[in-house]
Amino acid sequence: METVRASLTALFRRLTPEGVRAYATSFAPADAAFDTADDLHLGAHRVAAAMVRALGLPDARVVVAFRPMRDAATVELTVGPEYFIEVNDRFRTHRRDLAAALAHEVTHVLLHRLDLRLPTTAENEILTDTAAAYLGVGWLLLDAYREDALTYQKLGYLTPEEFGYVLAKRALLLDEDPSPWFTGPQAYEAYARGRALAARDLRRAPLAAAGAAERLRYARARRAGNRPTGGGTTGGGTTGGGTFGGAAYRFDAHPDGQRVSFPCPVCAVRLRVAVRGARRVRCGVCRTVLECDT
Numbered sequence: 145m146e147t148v149r150a151s152l153t154a155l156f157r158r159l160t161p162e163g164v165r166a167y168a169t170s171f172a173p174a175d176a177a178f179d180t181a182d183d184l185h186l187g188a189h190r191v192a193a194a195m196v197r198a199l200g201l202p203d204a205r206v207v208v209a210f211r212p213m214r215d216a217a218t219v220e221l222t223v224g225p226e227y228f229i230e231v232n233d234r235f236r237t238h239r240r241d242l243a244a245a246l247a248h249e250v251t252h253v254l255l256h257r258l259d260l261r262l263p264t265t266a267e268n269e270i271l272t273d274t275a276a277a278y279l280g281v282g283w284l285l286l287d288a289y290r291e292d293a294l295t296y297q298k299l300g301y302l303t304p305e306e307f308g309y310v311l312a313k314r315a316l317l318l319d320e321d322p323s324p325w326f327t328g329p330q331a332y333e334a335y336a337r338g339r340a341l342a343a344r345d346l347r348r349a350p351l352a353a354a355g356a357a358e359r360l361r362y363a364r365a366r367r368a369g370n371r372p373t374g375g376g377t378t379g380g381g382t383t384g385g386g387t388f389g390g391a392a393y394r395f396d397a398h399p400d401g402q403r404v405s406f407p408c409p410v411c412a413v414r415l416r417v418a419v420r421g422a423r424r425v426r427c428g429v430c431r432t433v434l435e436c437d438t
Contacts, residue, residue: 149412151271154260156413158258167200170198170322171243189208195247196250199251199254199279199281201257203224205227206227216231216248219250248300251281270302286331287325287328289330305334309342311335316410348409350393359437392406408432420438422435422436
């Protein structure tokens with residue numbers, strides 16, 4: 145989740161809030177439809193072209209080929225204008241999930257074009273899934289999650305709950321509900337769990353929407369100020385060298401008075417403001433205005 149949140153921050157920094165909102169329309173379920181009666185290669189290229197349009201890559205031509213392989217798919221990242229995606233042979237018959245496999249790989253192309261990356265390969269894969277979900281095509285990756293007594297399938301590098309978390313973050317920003325598009329109960333349940341996690345981010349102190357118990361823990365941490373606590377206690381933030389229950393806020397001394405830092409519930413960048421009671425805080429990265437009680 146730490147890398148997921150870092151990925152959200154990176155997206156807002158690179159695309160700007162206006163750039164993120166340009167992806168307000170999610171990939172249409174009709175564009176993902178790929179019937180067994182359709183020609184394999186023509187159908188694959190049709191879905192790939194729709195994915196390219198959805199991610200705003202009008203000058204990128206994607207060539208899709210099928211072969212036996214361990215991964216679901218791979219992409220050859222070059223300067224373009226053509227990109228070659230190789231897809232696992234099983235998608236010749238499991239066509240309903242081909243769009244999900246392409247969503248991850250075409251998002252790789254987008255991030256390559258944006259020159260957006262994290263330090264390690266593993267972090268970049270998480271960034272790619274996070275970007276796919278947040279920019280409107282990654283709901284397909286969660287929809288491909290299916291599990292029963294005999295089979296198990298999950299595409300992508302995020303857990304189903306993490307996909308649900310990112311999709312819920314997108315839904316809160318753009319007022320969009322992806323749940324009607326899920327074709328299986330497991331995907332919907334994972335989205336519901338992720339949505340609950342995203343909702344918690346909106347109710348954490350010092351946000352004004354925090355509940356009474358959270359406010360009490362916050363007040364206790366604020367009174368502790370910058371005194372070293374020597375370890376964990378039963379509160380809700382971090383002060384000095386001590387931790388209050390692992391919550392995200394931290395108090396620091398400043399010549400003008402105590403300050404608190406906490407993550408923006410939208411883009412996850414850390415905000416640092418003076419402790420002055422009720423106030424509005426504007427995030428400099430995603431430009432969200434937050435009602436706080438510091």
